[in-house]
Amino acid sequence: MLLQDVEGNFFQGYILSSIENLINLKYLYLSNNNFEGEILNSLGNLKKLRILSLSNNKFGGEIPKNLWNLKTLEELYLRNCSLEDSLPDEYSEIHTPLIILDLGFNDLVGKVPNTIFNISTLESLYLNNNGFTGVLPDKKSDNLTIIDLSNNNLEGYIDPKWNGVALNLVNNKFSSKETEKIQPRGLECLQQTSNCFMGENLFTSLTINCGGEKIKSEDGTIFEADNNNKTNTYFYVADKNKWAVTFGECRFINSTKNITDAQDPKLYQSARTSTKTLKYYGLGLKVGNYTIELMFANIDDDDNTYRYIFDIYIQGILQEKDCEILKEPFKKTYKVIVTNDTKNLEISFSPKLYPKELKLIQKHLSTAVLISAIKVIPNFKVENGSTKRSAAVIGASVGVSIFILSCIVGYYLWKRHRKYRDEGNNIELNGLEVNTYRFPELNTATENFKPANKLGEGGFGVVYKGTLYNGDTVAVKKLLAESIQGNEQFIAEVATISEVRQRNLVKLHGCCCQGNKRMLVYEYMKNGSLDTALYGRTGQLELDWDIRFTICLGIAKGLNYLHQYSRHRIIHRDIKSSNILLDQHLNPKICDFGLAKLYEDKMTHITTRMAGTYGYLAPEYALSGHLTEKVDVFAFGVVALEIVSGKCCVDYSFVSFGSNQSYIIQWVWNIHENMDDDLAMVDPKLKSFNKEEVCRIIQVALLCTQMDSMSRPSMSHVIAMLNGEKDIGTLPSKPSYLMFWDIGNSSRAIDDIEFQPYQFDSRQQISSCSYSQSMPLRHAQTGSSEQKDEDYTKTF
The missing domain is CATH 3.80.10.10 (Ribonuclease Inhibitor)
Known part of the structure; x- marks a missing residue:
């Protein structure tokens, strides 16, 4: 029995x-x-x-x-x-x-x-x-x-x-x-009474390629191997006793899966997994503050057994509850203090108990832990032995020379102040590793900023096409002197985009900050902006469905990188179709980081002065300045609806069922509630499309634009839903923020917005789309090489 x-x-x-x-x-x-x-x-x-x-x-x-x-x-x-x-x-x-x-x-x-x-x-x-x-x-x-x-x-x-x-x-x-x-x-x-590092030099960093071989990352960091399985014990201590790992039932995963959406893809191609608690120890660390980066990617090809969902503890304190590993790689960052009591660092992963009522399919019967790589770096200056030994000699030399040097420096600063007194003050780039250009060089590249080379104009400046002395074609963003983007915003944009490297983010070549001249030099995007391609003049690019779906997925991956992969969590704050550029292969790239905010991992939100664009702003941000990653998620949902419908997010021509609307979400919900099929929203210019993918994007977009920010999915979940790897489920009720919006130009930046909300009683679920037969997909079009440069509008 x-x-x-x-x-x-x-x-x-x-x-x-x-x-x-x-x-x-x-x-x-x-x-x-x-x-x-x-x-x-x-x-x-x-x-x-x-x-x-x-x-x-x-x-x-x-x-x-x-x-x-x-x-x-x-x-x-x-x-x-x-x-x-x-x-x-x-x-x-x-x-x-x-x-x-x-x-x-x-x-x-x-x-x-x-x-x-x-x-x-x-x-x-x-x-x-x-x-x-x-x-x-x-x-x-x-x-x-x-x-x-x-x-x-x-x-x-x-x-x-x-x-x-x-x-x-x-x-x-x-x-x-x-x-x-x-x-x-x-x-x-x-052991509890460990004295391994008494009187010895302590370590100040820790890098582990979990489950994999020793590798060198793109920035030159050596990640130590973690693939020792020759011992019968439930622990492994690395060379020099630098770090250790304890585990239960453990196995290693190595994959040749092509990972393109993260820095250092090789770090995500191996992993250590365990069905029991998995702990990593940094042994003999110097006392101080550290930053921990944990990297995850579900590369398990045999995924019919486990669901990777677990809690994360740092120094015994719960940091992340129910962390779930999906197909898209991501990174978690934490701050920690190593005290003199332990000199150790403990990172623990505990698999969750998964109740049977939630075990809907076979692959969810068990839970396990998975980790791909660990990086621990100090938040303090590290001095090596040679530095300390030479301190006395250097100090003596400095003492003799300080008077002469101070005179020379004082004279130089006085001359420099006179030189730039009438041109405005230079700004310091605070040690940012970014190329700098002199104004004459960019002036020559753009032919004295010739009007014919103008690519577009935004709220902060004008973008020109330029050709550098080495023949490279670039886009030069010349900030307006009267622009509201001052030194702080300029440095923020340089700092933000110089650190990010992902295929769906526009690449910054460098900047110019000579006198009162502020310029940013970007890679040149031949096919202009997404809004022009979607609803610009006739004769523009024709985007068939598979290209549109790829664009939508690429935008999601770029945002997911900003929110989870980058060194700092970044909120873009101004996601819109005009800030999505298309390269020669029609791959999307997010641009314009002038409003971006860095977001500390311990913060739940930021309260800040509102900035952004009409039609794309999340309600909680517009009303109270409450800023989280979900502000970008909301804007992404609006852009996704634009991609499906081919319509601008704010348009007085929206008419359906005898009602006029000015906002695309009003129009979409009207169709969604009053018609049997959401496919009525699809751009008439599309001759064929994949019905299942269209409905999937619409449903994800409506989830992303919910009133409650907690009801919106994260971008990693958005990617999983778009790929069909995660169920979308039932759509919540019609959001209550839908209102009549007093607006002017939909592309201009805003300082404040007046909302007039009214309530809806709808509790309707997502309407079912007919998946009986998908229309054949068209081949991706890369655009003509003769595309005119003046079509590159409203960029940056």
Whole structure:
């Protein structure tokens, strides 16, 4: 008899005592619930019981004595049950044929009985994360080959006869000198009383290619290999005792999957996974503040078994709950302080319990941890030994020369001030690694900023086509002297875009900040802006459906990079179709970072003065200046609707069902609620299209433009939904912010907006699209090489 389906349902209350009447029960699975009260002693009456699984409940109390008298019990799981007990000494008299005993993550105390290691049938013993004390015996059963005693208070040393056992002894009080002789090197550094780095030079950085070989990143950083599986232990300590990893059931994944949406793609092509808690340790770190970068990508080709969803802890503090790894790679960044108490850094990943009611398909039956790479860098200046040794010599030389140098520098600054007094003050680029151009060079490149070379004009300046002395064609953004974009915005744009490298973000070649002249030099985008291609003059580019879908997905990937991959979380704040440029192959690139905001990882939001463009602003930002990544998500939803419909987001010509609207979302919801098919929104210029993809984009766009920012998906989830890798589900109700909008030019920047909201009662779900037969896709068009430069409008 099997009782299994009550596992993982989060039942509450007490286990009924009548369960003892199931005398023929062989398998009882009650794990992963919220049962309370002490474990029933009457379970010892189930004489035919072979497997008892009660893990992850809230029982408390002691382990029933009768359980040790079950003569058929082979597997006993009492993990994480809040048990408070000590183990009996009479194991030599127990005839229970246990094969697996799991008592981990409880509050068990006292000494571990020597006889428990000599149960003849026992193969796996888990006593980790308790409060056991004492020393280990000299002998154990030959069958006992898996032992986890980590995170207790055990002392002494390990007998050599225990070699070859899959043994986890991390975070106890074992003697370093004696364990060093018989255990894999480094175990002494993972003990509570570790003194590995006393009086030694400490490390100031940590880089690990999890599950992979040693590689060199694009910026020259060496990521150490993490693919050692030659030891039977549940831990591995790297060379020089610099870092370590502890794990449960672990495996390595290596993939040849082509990853193009992240810096250093090779770092995402390997991973270490585990179905149990996975911990990385930085050992012997210098005291100070550090930045941690964690890189993730689901490259598991055999994804029918696990769903990668887990919690992230830094130094034992929960930083990320229910982090889920999808197909798109991403990066998480955290700040941490290493104190003098530990000199260690601990990064822990704990897989989530996944309730059965959510296990809709086979591949979601189990959860696991996955990590691709770890990078820890100091937030303080690092001095090497040679620097310290030469300090005295340098100091003496400086002392002799300081008077002469100060005179020279003073004279130079006085001359420099006079030279630029009438031209405006130069600005400092604060050490940014970016090319600088002199004004005469850019003046020559653009033929004195000849009107015929003008590509477009935005709120902050005019963009010109230019040809540098080396023959490169560039776009030069000349900021207007009266522009509201001052030095702060200029530096922000240079700092932001100089650090980002992704195929869907426009590349910054350099800048000019000579006197009062402010110019940015970008890569030249031959096919102009998306808005011109979608609803510009006749004779412009013709974008068929597969190109439009690729453009939509590319914009999402660019935003996802800004929100998750870049060194700093970046909110663009001005996503719109005129800020999406198309290269010669019609790949989209996001431009114009003049309004971008850097977003610290600890922040939940930023409150700032509103800036952006009519028609694309999220309600919470327009009303209160509440800024999060979801502001960009909202704007993306509007752009996605423009891509599908071929219409501008603000247009007085919107008419449907006898009602005039000026805003594309009003028009879309009117069609969505009053017609049987959302395909009525599709651009009439499209002769053929993929119906499923069209409906998918429309549904994602309506999710992205919800009133509540928490109801909008992240860009990583947007990508997964667009690719069909994640269910879209049911659309929430019609957003209440839809209103009549008093607007002028839809492309101008704004300082304030007046909203007149009204309420809707609609609770309609997403209308079903007909997927019975998709229309054939057209081949992508790359555009004519004779495209006129003056079509490059409203850019940057």
